[in-house]
Amino acid sequence: MRIAKVSDQEMLNGLMSVFRAKGYDGASLNELAEATGLKKASLYHRFPGGKKEMTDAVLDYMEGWVHGQIYAVLTDTGKHPAQRLDEALNNLSAVYNGGKEVCLYRSLSMDTGMALFGEKIEQGINQWLAAFVALGKAQKFDDAKAEALAKQAFIEVQGSLVLSKAMDTTEPFKNTLKTIKERYINT
Template sequence: MRIAKVSDQEILNGLMSVFRAKGYDGASLNELAEATGLKKASLYHRFPGGKKEMTAAVLDFMESWINTKVYKVLSDDKIVPTQRLHEALVNIKAVYNNGKEVCLYRSLSMDTGMALFGEKIEKGINQWLKSFSIIGMALNLDEVVAMQMAKQTFIEVQGSLVLSKAMDSTEPFLHAMKQIETRYTNT
């Protein structure tokens, strides 16, 4: 019997779930293999650089996702700003499973993960901030205020994810998302 192939998307999602839950240091090769549906040998075949290469691939995937689902959406001046904001927030809710998932950047910003991937994490966060700054300016905020609001948005999303995890409830995250949309649309 032939073994079913596992898609790149499935592999990246599996890897991301483990890195989100365990961080870089806590993620074992057994857990990574199990989450991807691959044997360790097959995982090493796809990622000869081991866990470091797997993590880099997941961060590249997240960067691409932010670029497509947040940055491009918030920057698309063919769509009215409030609709851009709404669509980006819907995408953010989806990537965090309405607050049930933790942030990959947060999980990897501990211990070895930050030492190895600090530049990639910083790049992703800066891309996020730039995106929300753009929508702030599209909603007639000056550049400085738009960046301050972008930073506050990032803080609220991250803080609400931590609170949602601690309370075992998606309510803090979903409430924060509503507050963010309200704050931007009432500027």
């Protein structure tokens, strides 16, 4: 019998889906193994440090995603700020499945997750904020306004994800992305 191969990306996406849904404390080894398509023994072979090492890997993966899909996009001076923003908002929509998924940082910022991964969560959020600050500065906003808008955008995205989940509709998330675009482009 041939052993099924699971790519690193498939595995990390599977792990991330469980951590998003359950947080660190709620994620069981059975759920993590099932989401990756691996047996528990294979999962432990790849992550001898167990669930903590899996979470670290998922956070590293997400940090790379934020860097490539948000930070690099919003700080790309070779593109017009409106084009950068469109691309970054499309990337946000994709990672949150149009508003159907919750944020990994939010899910892991509860209970044990924050104690274990608070520094990585803070780094990821700060990279996200820095990207939006850079966009604000490209739009000629002063430092204070650029920082305030970046924080507001983050708060609104997170809040809209919670509201979308609670109301079982993606409209709050979609409307938030439109509002962010209008705020940056029409201000």
